[in-house]
Amino acid sequence: MSNEFNIKNIAKLASINLSKEEQDSLSNDLSIILEHVNALSDLKLHAQQQEIFIHPLEKELELQEDEVKKSLTHDEAISNAPESKDGKFVVPPSME
Amino acid sequence: MDVSNLSIREINSLFTKKELKPSELYSKVFENAANSEAALHAHLTLFEEENIKKAAESDKRFSSGKSASLLDGIPIAIKDNINIKNYKTTCSSKMLSNYTSPYDATVIEKLKEQNTLFTGKTNLDEFAMGSSTENSAFGLTKNPWNTDYVPGGSSGGSAASVGARSSIAALGSDTGGSIRQPASFCGLVGFKPTYGTVSRFGLVAFASSLDQIGPITKTVDDSRIIFSSISGEDNRDATSVINNQLDIPSDNTATIGVIKELMEDGISDEAKNEVNKVVEILKSKGYKVKEISIPIIKLSISIYYLIAPAECSANLARFDGVRYGLRVDGKTSYEMMENTRAEGFGAEVKRRILLGTYALSAGYYDEYYGKALQARKEMIDEFAKTFKDVDYLISPTTPTQAFKSGEKTSNPLEMYMSDLCTIPANLAGLPAISIPTGLSKDKLPLGVQIMSKPLSDNPLLDFSEIIEKEVQFDGQPKGWL
Numbered sequence: 001m002s003n004e005f006n007i008k009n010i011a012k013l014a015s016i017n018l019s020k021e022e023q024d025s026l027s028n029d030l031s032i033i034l035e036h037v038n039a040l041s042d043l044k045l046h047a048q049q050q051e052i053f054i055h056p057l058e059k060e061l062e063l064q065e066d067e068v069k070k071s072l073t074h075d076e077a078i079s080n081a082p083e084s085k086d087g088k089f090v091v092p093p094s095m096e
Numbered sequence: 097m098d099v100s101n102l103s104i105r106e107i108n109s110l111f112t113k114k115e116l117k118p119s120e121l122y123s124k125v126f127e128n129a130a131n132s133e134a135a136l137h138a139h140l141t142l143f144e145e146e147n148i149k150k151a152a153e154s155d156k157r158f159s160s161g162k163s164a165s166l167l168d169g170i171p172i173a174i175k176d177n178i179n180i181k182n183y184k185t186t187c188s189s190k191m192l193s194n195y196t197s198p199y200d201a202t203v204i205e206k207l208k209e210q211n212t213l214f215t216g217k218t219n220l221d222e223f224a225m226g227s228s229t230e231n232s233a234f235g236l237t238k239n240p241w242n243t244d245y246v247p248g249g250s251s252g253g254s255a256a257s258v259g260a261r262s263s264i265a266a267l268g269s270d271t272g273g274s275i276r277q278p279a280s281f282c283g284l285v286g287f288k289p290t291y292g293t294v295s296r297f298g299l300v301a302f303a304s305s306l307d308q309i310g311p312i313t314k315t316v317d318d319s320r321i322i323f324s325s326i327s328g329e330d331n332r333d334a335t336s337v338i339n340n341q342l343d344i345p346s347d348n349t350a351t352i353g354v355i356k357e358l359m360e361d362g363i364s365d366e367a368k369n370e371v372n373k374v375v376e377i378l379k380s381k382g383y384k385v386k387e388i389s390i391p392i393i394k395l396s397i398s399i400y401y402l403i404a405p406a407e408c409s410a411n412l413a414r415f416d417g418v419r420y421g422l423r424v425d426g427k428t429s430y431e432m433m434e435n436t437r438a439e440g441f442g443a444e445v446k447r448r449i450l451l452g453t454y455a456l457s458a459g460y461y462d463e464y465y466g467k468a469l470q471a472r473k474e475m476i477d478e479f480a481k482t483f484k485d486v487d488y489l490i491s492p493t494t495p496t497q498a499f500k501s502g503e504k505t506s507n508p509l510e511m512y513m514s515d516l517c518t519i520p521a522n523l524a525g526l527p528a529i530s531i532p533t534g535l536s537k538d539k540l541p542l543g544v545q546i547m548s549k550p551l552s553d554n555p556l557l558d559f560s561e562i563i564e565k566e567v568q569f570d571g572q573p574k575g576w577l
Contacts, residue, residue, distance in 0.1 A: 005454055014409060014453040015416070016446055017434035029447055029508050030454070036509055037398040037464070045470050056291045056305065056476065056525025057550050059337055076198035082423035089418050091429045 005030065098577050100124050100261035103315045104322075107264065108166050111158045118154035118169025121264075122147065122213055125171045129215070129262035132576040136238045136247075138256035140176050140186060142216040150213055157211070166321050167210040173263035175254050176217035177224055178309065179298040180204050187300050188232035189222045191421045191440030201298020202333070203267060203309050203326040210325050215263045218253030222442045223412065224269055224302045226250050227277060227514045230505055231444045238501070239281060240573035241540055245498040248278030254312045255282040260576040265313040265322060269299055271306045272400055273493075273518025276530035276545060279312050280493035283532045283541030283571050285564075286312050287319040287557070290550045291525035292337035294323070295330035303407035304335070306400075306522040316531065316561040323553060342551050344487050346558035348381050353388035353486035358517050367492035370533045370542045374490065377566045388482055388489065392475045396519040397512055399475065402455050402468035403523070408445075409452030415440060447508060472523050479524045483549040488559055491517050493530040493545040497538060517545055527553040529560050532569045541571060 007027045011018045018026065054061065074087060083090040099107065099121055110116035126144045133139060154169035156162075163169075174180060177187045179197035181204075186192045200208065207214075221231035229237040229252025237252045239245040240259035247256040251268030255278035258266050268275040270288040279286025287310045294309045301307060311322035330336045344350070354375060359368055375385050417423035417436035424439045426432035441449070455464035482489070495516055504511040521528035528547040536542055546563070548556040 007450070010450050010454050010457070013457060014449050015413075015430070015433045015437055016441065016449065017431075017438040018446070019438075022443075022446070026443075026447055026450055030451055032509055033401060033447075033451060033512075034454075037402055037468075039395055039398045040402075040467050040471055043392075043395060043467075043471055043474075045474060054305070055335055056523070057337055059292065059335065061334065064331065072198055078419075079198055080195055080420035082417060082421070091418055092426060092432050094429050096427055 098261070100128055100264065100577065101572065104166060104170055104264065104318045107170065111163070111169055114159065118158065118213065119148070119151040121169065122151040122171055125215060125262055125264065128260060128576055132240065132260040132262055135243055136240055136256045136260055137235055138218055138237055138253045138260060138262060139173065139216040140188065140219050140234055140253070141184060143214055147213050154211055154213065163211070165210040167207065167212045167325055169211065169213060171213045171215045171264050172207065173215045173218050173254055173257040173266040174204070175220055175251050175266070175268045177220060177269060177300040178203065178267060179300070180214065180217070183217065185217070185300065186234070187223045188220045188234055189440065189442065189445070190233045191415050193233070193422070195420055199298065202295035202330045204298065206326050206328070215257070218251070218257055218266060220253055221250035222445050223300065223408070224250040224271055224274055225408070225444050225448055227273070227511055228499070228501070228504065229253060230501065231442055233442055236501060239498050239540070240576060241283065241498070242538070244500055245540060246281065246501050248281035248498060250274040251312060252278045255279055255284055255286070258282070258284055258312050258314060259573050265311055265318050267309060268312050269307055269309050270522065271303050271404060272522050273515040275310045275312055276493050276518050276528060277515060280530045280532070280543035281498035281541065283569070283573070284312055284314060285316050285319050285532065286310070286530045287323060288521060288528050289323055289327060289553050290527045292335050293327045293339045293551070293553060295328070295333040295336050297330055297332040301411040303404040304411065305407060306404060308522070316529070316557055316564050319529070320557045323557070340551060341554045342549065344548065344552050344555045346555045346562065348383045350487040350559065351384045351386065351485070352378055353386060353482060353489045355393065355489055355491045356387050356389045357391065357393040358491035362495055362513065362516065363492055364496045366497065366536050366542060367495055370544050371490055371492055374533060374544050374563055374567065377563070381566070386486070388486060390478050390482055392471065392478050393520050395471060396523060397516060399468045399471045399523060400519045401451065401512060402464050403472060405448040405452030406455045406465050407452070409449045409456065412445070412449055444508070475520065476524045479526065487548065488556070489547045491545050493517055493543040497536040497540040497542055521547050525550055527556050529556060531560050531564055531567070532571065533567045534569060535571055
């Protein structure tokens with residue numbers, strides 16, 4: 001496993017604006033943690049265990065009927081919005 | 097006799113015999129809160145005023161003989177990552193400091209149907225990420241046994257509240273040990289049910305394939321009562337399962353396995369001694385006990401710290417300053433999101449989001465997340481094989497007694513290691529319980545953990561109750577009543 005990472009790129013992907021100080025300290029922490037998780041690279045896995053696993057009890061995902069069920073009202077859904085207008089969420093423009 | 101020391105069944109019996117009123121018990125737990133909150137800070141919000149009317153309604157039901165529920169009038173504290181309609185759900189994060197829930201979690205709906213009284217919302221590590229409740233944006237919670245020490249985490253407020261008797265029981269959530277570890281640190285019972293038996297609807301998601309709601313209580317029977325009240329399939333949680341319990345023995349025809357890898361280096365002698373003490377008791381009762389080796393357990397921390405952060409980075413993407421929670425302005429939507437998440441999340445949450453983002457990013461997915469998923473599957477298979485041989489597995493709950501506040505905050509990896517014994521049950525979806533068994537030389541509680549196969553929660557509780565009765569741990573933190 002490789003531990004090379006660019007903290008600025010990761011922060012960009014995660015949409016978190018990090019200060020220079022945070023970049024340094026988080027970079028250091030992540031290196032230590034990644035070094036530890038590298039223990040996994042030595043694990044010899046059995047061939048039949050290559051499938052991707054979803055539910056710890058192996059419950060199969062079931063599709064639900066496409067039907068209207070009781071849920072939040074429009075007003076409830078928007079009640080915690082930092083900014084709203086005419087029942088809609090308001091956000092800054094996507095481009096300057 | 098102090099009524100707040102009693103078990104749920106004992107309290108219900110007094111209510112039924114009209115020797116105690118729910119409103120009197122409710123006042124008593126708030127008296128206890130008044131004595132302890134300044135020192136412990138178990139709760140973020142206390143509900144006293146709002147629920148006095150509900151306590152009076154419980155009084156009426158018992159006086160007219162119309163109460164049908166063991167939980168009627170029982171004051172229960174709720175971890176502040178579980179939604180109660182019209183109350184704040186902060187997750188101990190600046191991000192949600194002003195968030196008011198417009199709906200009830202399924203577990204809350206179920207407890208309301210039983211006429212449970214809620215005492216308030218308890219402190220936690222931000223978004224349940226931590227092992228000491230030191231990551232809360234709203235201040236530390238202290239251990240009721242000794243305030244120099246942490247109560248554990250992330251459900252540290254729930255454990256401190258039950259420990260100080262400012263509630264009779266509490267709900268927590270457990271992603272890697274967050275119910276069992278604080279229960280152990282505070283001398284209580286902490287039960288993480290089989291994954292899927294308790295609906296996660298209304299629990300703010302951290303790592304969805306690992307998260308599970310469960311009780312923190314004074315006795316095993318209290319945990320049984322709460323588990324039976326909150327469990328059940330729920331179509332609002334796609335991972336929920338039908339709670340069809342297996343029938344495995346809890347009497348001395350059962351075989352017990354001691355996990356070799358959790359009795360080695362990194363585990364204190366005191367923690368090992370508690371396991372050995374329980375093993376001797378079980379042998380004397382005629383149980384067959386043998387040592388079991390599950391080598392992949394040694395990789396638990398590595399597997400967990402790829403899977404949990406990966407899921408957390410996806411789950412916490414919803415906190416973007418648009419629909420709820422904090423917003424910090426920016427010239428564009430993207431700037432607003434980046435500024436909001438920079439300001440709203442604390443250091444540990446950022447650390448895990450970044451780790452998860454990296455593990456899931458192009459070029460690293462197979463190497464990290466994919467490998468961790470495969471290793472997790474291998475662990476599940478190893479447990480399944482082990483449970484063909486034994487009925488229950490025993491280990492320490494935590495490698496050591498509670499640690500001091502500030503002792504592990506500068507080294508994240510050292511903090512992560514404190515969940516070494518509890519993480520495997522989350523990775524494999526197993527039911528697991530911590531039972532208090534004794535005190536360390538520093539007079540702090542120690543506990544043992546028992547695990548069993550998926551959907552054997554009820555036998556696990558029965559077996560744990562046998563240990564509880566034999567060990568007779570009756571310790572209680574002093575000075576709060």
